[in-house]
Amino acid sequence: MLQRYLIALAGNPNTGKSTVFNKLTGLKQHTGNWPGKTVVLAQGSYTYQGHTYEIYDLPGTYSLSASSPEEEVARDFICSGQPQVTVVVVDATCLERNLHLVLQITQLTTSVIVCLNLMDEAKRQNMVLDVHQLEEELGVPVIPTTATTSEGLQALQDAIARVTHGALRPQPRSLQLDQEHLASSFYTHAERIADQVVANSQQGCDFSARLDKVVTSRHLSIPLMLGLLASILWITIVGANYPSDLLAHLFFQLEDLLTTLFIKLGSPAWLHGALIFGMFRGLAWVVSVMLPPMAIFFPLFTLLEDFGYLPRLAFNLDGLFQKAGAHGKQSLTMAMGFGCNAAGIIAARIIDSPRERLLAILTNNFVPCNGRFPMLIVMGTIMASSVVGAQMGGCVAALVVLVALVFSVLATLMISKLLTSTVLRGELSYFILELPPYRRPQIGTVLVRSFLDRALSVLWRAVIVAAPCGLLTWILANITFHDITLLGHLSNWLQPLGQAMGLDGVVLLGFILGLPANEIVIPIIFMGYLSQGSLMEVQGLAAIQDVLVANGWTWLTALNFMIFTIFHWPCGTTLLTIKKETGSLKWTLLSILLPTAFGITICVVLTKIVDILYVGCS
Amino acid sequence: MTLADLLPGESGIIQEVDTEPLLQQRLLDLGLLPGTHIQARFRGRRGDPVAYMVRGTVLALRLSTAKDVIVHPLGRSL
Numbered sequence: 001m002l003q004r005y006l007i008a009l010a011g012n013p014n015t016g017k018s019t020v021f022n023k024l025t026g027l028k029q030h031t032g033n034w035p036g037k038t039v040v041l042a043q044g045s046y047t048y049q050g051h052t053y054e055i056y057d058l059p060g061t062y063s064l065s066a067s068s069p070e071e072e073v074a075r076d077f078i079c080s081g082q083p084q085v086t087v088v089v090v091d092a093t094c095l096e097r098n099l100h101l102v103l104q105i106t107q108l109t110t111s112v113i114v115c116l117n118l119m120d121e122a123k124r125q126n127m128v129l130d131v132h133q134l135e136e137e138l139g140v141p142v143i144p145t146t147a148t149t150s151e152g153l154q155a156l157q158d159a160i161a162r163v164t165h166g167a168l169r170p171q172p173r174s175l176q177l178d179q180e181h182l183a184s185s186f187y188t189h190a191e192r193i194a195d196q197v198v199a200n201s202q203q204g205c206d207f208s209a210r211l212d213k214v215v216t217s218r219h220l221s222i223p224l225m226l227g228l229l230a231s232i233l234w235i236t237i238v239g240a241n242y243p244s245d246l247l248a249h250l251f252f253q254l255e256d257l258l259t260t261l262f263i264k265l266g267s268p269a270w271l272h273g274a275l276i277f278g279m280f281r282g283l284a285w286v287v288s289v290m291l292p293p294m295a296i297f298f299p300l301f302t303l304l305e306d307f308g309y310l311p312r313l314a315f316n317l318d319g320l321f322q323k324a325g326a327h328g329k330q331s332l333t334m335a336m337g338f339g340c341n342a343a344g345i346i347a348a349r350i351i352d353s354p355r356e357r358l359l360a361i362l363t364n365n366f367v368p369c370n371g372r373f374p375m376l377i378v379m380g381t382i383m384a385s386s387v388v389g390a391q392m393g394g395c396v397a398a399l400v401v402l403v404a405l406v407f408s409v410l411a412t413l414m415i416s417k418l419l420t421s422t423v424l425r426g427e428l429s430y431f432i433l434e435l436p437p438y439r440r441p442q443i444g445t446v447l448v449r450s451f452l453d454r455a456l457s458v459l460w461r462a463v464i465v466a467a468p469c470g471l472l473t474w475i476l477a478n479i480t481f482h483d484i485t486l487l488g489h490l491s492n493w494l495q496p497l498g499q500a501m502g503l504d505g506v507v508l509l510g511f512i513l514g515l516p517a518n519e520i521v522i523p524i525i526f527m528g529y530l531s532q533g534s535l536m537e538v539q540g541l542a543a544i545q546d547v548l549v550a551n552g553w554t555w556l557t558a559l560n561f562m563i564f565t566i567f568h569w570p571c572g573t574t575l576l577t578i579k580k581e582t583g584s585l586k587w588t589l590l591s592i593l594l595p596t597a598f599g600i601t602i603c604v605v606l607t608k609i610v611d612i613l614y615v616g617c618s
Numbered sequence: 619m620t621l622a623d624l625l626p627g628e629s630g631i632i633q634e635v636d637t638e639p640l641l642q643q644r645l646l647d648l649g650l651l652p653g654t655h656i657q658a659r660f661r662g663r664r665g666d667p668v669a670y671m672v673r674g675t676v677l678a679l680r681l682s683t684a685k686d687v688i689v690h691p692l693g694r695s696l
Contacts, residue, residue, distance in 0.1 A: 063647035067640055094674040097649050183646035209659070212676075218663050315678050319664045322680065328667075352640075430641040430683050432648065435669055435676040 004045075004052045005164050006082050010074055010105060011089035012098050013060030014436035016117045019147040020089050021057045022445070024157070041073065048157045051164075056083070062097070063183070064104045068352050078108050084164045087156070089115045092122040092129055092144070093437070095198055099190035100183075102138065106172035112140045113159050113170065120146040121437070128199040137193045140170035148442050208437040212312070221316045228309070229405065232300045234398035237377055240292035247288035255280060274474055282470020285523035293374040298339065299450040306441035310335055314433055324413045325420030327356035328431035330363070334412060337364045340371075341570055342577040349581075353429040359419055361581060362591050365570040366412040366598075368405070371518040375565045376401050378522065382545045383558045400562075408566050415594060465517045473513060473527045487528055501600060502560040502607030504552070511564065516572045521565075556610055560603045567599030619691055621670070622684035624658035630689030632656055637686035649673040650687065 011017040025044030042057040058077060059070035066072045078086050088105055090098040106112050114134070122129060135142045141159045145152030162168035178185040214220055255276060262272045304310070314331040321331050329351050337344030341364050348360040368376060377397065384396035420426075476487040484492070491498075491505035494512075498504040506528035514521035526544075529551050548557075569592045570578065579588045624630055632654045635645050649672060650656070659669040659676060667678045 062644075065643055065647060067643045067647075097673045097675060100647070100649065183643070184651045187649055187651055208676075212669070213660060216660055216662065216669070221663055315662060315667065315669070318667050318678070318680070319662055322666070328680070428682070430638075430644070431667075431680050432644060432683070433667070433678040435678055437676075 004054050005084045007053050007055045008083035008086040010058045012062055015089045015091040016147050017089040023147050023150055048161055085111050085160050087113045087115050089117050092116050092118050096190050096194040100186050103186050110172055114142040115156055116142050116144045117147050119144045126200050130197050134197045139173040215312050230398050230402045233401050236293050236297040237397050238394045239296045243292040244288055251284035278471040278474025279467040282466045282523055286466040286519050290374045290519045293377050294370050299447050302446050302450045303441045306446055308438040311435050320413055324416040326416045327351050330360040333360045334367055337367045341365050341369045341574040345577050355424050355426045359424050363412050363415050365595050367408045368566050372565050376404055376562055379558050379562050404562055466520050469520050473524050501603035502556050518571050563602050564599045567595045569596050620685050621687040621689050622681050626658050626660050627694050629657040629692040633690050634688040
């Protein structure tokens with residue numbers, strides 16, 4: 001049997017550690033829902049010269065003083081003696097602070113390799129680094145790399161192999177340390193070494209400094225943020241149309257083919273109905289209507305993250321979060337929630353204080369995730385095209401969704417304020433945010449990775465969730481009791497509440513049955529509306545609009561639908577994650593109650609107000 | 619004088635970090651040690667938080683934290 005070797009990957013945040021990890025392991029890894037970010041221990045493997053190496057991507061830390069959970073994880077793993085080699089990824093442009101961590105690690109284990117990354121950035125800043133001198137001073141191998149272009153990674157793999165097999169033995173220099181003032185004595189050594197190794201060091205990057213002046217400026221920061229978001233939404237809305245039509249067309253043809261097959265095999269009508277009209281159409285809907293917006297929005301957002309914009313977003317929004325009594329990192333976990341609420345909730349582990357972490361978990365669902373974006377986009381597009389026509393529809397739809405998003409962020413702040421002045425009262429803990437230099441996003445990698453990750457996981461979800469839900473809905477819609485289908489009974493029962501909210505029973509039932517995944521809410525609603533009890537074939541948005549109007553929808557219904565889309569209970573996956581992360585049923589229930597009560601209240605009040613105005617006018 | 623008093627563009631030398639232990643440890647880990655050169659870079663929209671350049675990195679601190687770091691001012695430098 002082949003022996004597997006364990007390699008730990010350590011380093012400061014923002015050193016390109018994740019890029020090194022991705023490039024080394026390719027697609028052979030298991031990460032969270034948010035590609036590119038290390039929240040839990042990501043693990044991957046690669047094969048080099050016939051041996052398999054198992055890499056553990058440790059959380060990015062500045063030190064191993066074990067004053068935060070991430071540091072504890074990193075420290076414990078390195079100390080456990082399990083990894084044959086610990087590779088420390090180091091930012092070449094910021095050597096001094098990175099060496100602080102390297103020196104700490106060489107005190108814990110001798111088997112260390114330094115991966116001197118971001119060499120291209122260093123070159124751009126005209127820095128000159130003496131790699132041999134650095135090896136000399138540290139006593140461990142130093143491999144210069146530019147992970148984004150894979151430069152030096154072969155040499156790194158080679159060094160890992162040689163250290164693992166004893167051909168190369170790192171011998172870290174012993175350090176004179178003042179145990180009373182550990183941090184300062186590590187820094188004294190780091191300063192000395194950096195001074196000897198680096199020539200022509202500048203204080204940071206000019207380009208970043210100039211851009212930051214604009215991005216964080218008093219007058220431009222917020223318009224710029226909204227503009228960026230609006231552009232992303234616009235590209236998503238306009239771009240999603242074409243693949244959506246194409247996919248719908250393909251599924252349509254496939255359905256014909258399958259139907260012919262069923263007839264040939266002489267299968268009974270109920271089986272054909274259940275499998276084709278129930279399962280297959282449920283699946284087709286999710287894939288063709290929901291997948292394209294996700295597949296466009298997600299990579300675009302990841303590009304922005306890659307560029308280094310998210311820390312600036314946190315910087316700009318910190319004033320507001322501070323006022324709401326929230327931790328500064330909550331704006332980051334919120335931003336991750338736009339990708340996936342479950343991922344945002346796991347990401348809340350980066351907040352040390354339990355009180356503020358709980359706050360971030362409870363409020364995460366107040367921003368719409370990737371699964372709910374398409375719902376907003378579909379509804380926004382229909383609203384926009386019915387008011388201004390299809391020509392300008394894209395722009396107006398983007399604007400509608402943008403307003404919805406801004407509203408969701410304001411709601412997050414309001415609820416945070418409410419919680420911190422009631423059940424989650426307490427002292428604000430400290431907040432330090434690093435603003436790393438802007439980096440050119442690796443467009444190719446991001447596109448491929450986030451598309452593959454998203455597309456595959458959404459397809460998988462579609463298969464395991466949408467198909468059975470489609471089947472269940474079909475059964476509910478086709479079994480009658482006292483001349484009314486079960487679906488009809490359920491939606492009639494929900495009708496009073498639905499009406500008070502300016503919606504109807506079918507919509508509410510759609511949301512309830514859509515608990516496993518928000519992606520299937522709209523398909524279920526359509527199944528409910530269509531009298532024959534099965535989903536209609538997937539057609540363009542115009543057809544969707546016709547069905548809605550025929551079922552009494554007005555602009556107010558669409559608006560209420562968007563509001564309830566943002567503010568209702570978290571999806572099944574998110575709920576399980578909340579239960580797991582908080583370990584408490586009480587907080588999980590509160591996470592259901594908060595957004596649901598908020599959404600119902602707004603819808604009811606809004607409907608009432610419009611009702612009164614309408615009566616007053618006529 | 620504290621770090622919170624530095625205006626954008628002004629530099630100082632850190633003299634003392636006096637705050638709760640956890641934050642103190644974190645600031646030390648980031649290299650905010652007595653004797654370290656630090657420069658205020660830019661402020662948030664409402665003056666809080668503030669971004670500082672220290673040891674080649676830009677760090678943003680809330681004013682409440684910056685008030686706990688005593689500095690010796692060096693005036694404007696580029």
